[in-house]
Amino acid sequence: MPKSTFVYVVYIASTPEKVWSGLLDGEFTRQYWEHENVSDWKAGSKWEHRKGSESGEASILGEVVEARKPSRLVLTWAAPHEAKLRHRHSKVTFEIEAVADMTRLTVTHDELEANSDMERKITSGWPRVLSSLKTLLETGKPLKTWAGR
Amino acid sequence: MKDSDLVFKALADPGRRKLLDVLNAGDGLTLSDLRAHLDMTRQGVTQHLAVLEAAGLVATLRRGRHKLHFLNPVPLQEIYDRWIARFERSRVRALRDLKQRLEGARNA
Numbered sequence: 001m002p003k004s005t006f007v008y009v010v011y012i013a014s015t016p017e018k019v020w021s022g023l024l025d026g027e028f029t030r031q032y033w034e035h036e037n038v039s040d041w042k043a044g045s046k047w048e049h050r051k052g053s054e055s056g057e058a059s060i061l062g063e064v065v066e067a068r069k070p071s072r073l074v075l076t077w078a079a080p081h082e083a084k085l086r087h088r089h090s091k092v093t094f095e096i097e098a099v100a101d102m103t104r105l106t107v108t109h110d111e112l113e114a115n116s117d118m119e120r121k122i123t124s125g126w127p128r129v130l131s132s133l134k135t136l137l138e139t140g141k142p143l144k145t146w147a148g149r
Numbered sequence: 150m151k152d153s154d155l156v157f158k159a160l161a162d163p164g165r166r167k168l169l170d171v172l173n174a175g176d177g178l179t180l181s182d183l184r185a186h187l188d189m190t191r192q193g194v195t196q197h198l199a200v201l202e203a204a205g206l207v208a209t210l211r212r213g214r215h216k217l218h219f220l221n222p223v224p225l226q227e228i229y230d231r232w233i234a235r236f237e238r239s240r241v242r243a244l245r246d247l248k249q250r251l252e253g254a255r256n257a
Binding site: 134 | 210222230
């Protein structure tokens with residue numbers, strides 16, 4: 001089965017520490033992503049991307065492969081109904097680097113099944129999520145990215 | 150120059166827009182892959198890629214000996230959020246649908 005890779009880069013006027021917590025702090029992610037990312041963020045732990053509140057259902061789940069605060073986080077990524085099908089899991093790598101007075105966030109989503117539903121979802125999702133994260137960190141206000149969709 | 154100026158400038162050239170289309174169709178292309186899709190010299194492709202990279206529209210990844218080029222749509226999303234979403238998205242959509250219907254009818 002062919003696999004595909006997508007790379008997204010965004011420059012944010014913020015610090016690597018703030019970008020790191022911007023990705024992992026559930027209170028914060030809810031504001032711009034409409035989901036809470038929940039885990040203890042240790043290598044080998046499970047993580048979940050939950051709709052709404054703590055008790056919400058997971059829309060995405062996986063394992064933390066590597067966590068090196070605040071510069072590198074690697075997660076596996078799967079829809080809940082594919083949790084047991086390891087070969088369907090994809091991988092997301094976040095790399096966070098200070099560049100001059102900005103922070104560069106690179107998201108590499110690979111090992112994705114080409115032309116799958118998941119591929120369609122993430123290719124429309126990541127640009128919106130990252131643009132919204134940037135706006136929230138820079139202005140204090142999230143974009144209403146999901147309104148009317 | 151502001152980031153959005155670089156994006157608009159990068160998009161102003163039809164060759165660069167074609168390059169983005171090619172990158173959108175197949176992820177992770179080398180310079181040689183890109184050349185195979187485009188009627189451009191190696192130097193031309195290299196120059197256009199430099200402008201697109203400076204605008205943030207192309208991201209690169211090293212895989213072994215190869216440098217792979219990817220379309221990075223995040224700057225386009227920022228322009229969308231700034232220039233389209235904010236201005237009456239529903240009317241823009243209605244006009245686009247009307248245009249497609251009328252053009253579809255003409256081509257039928």
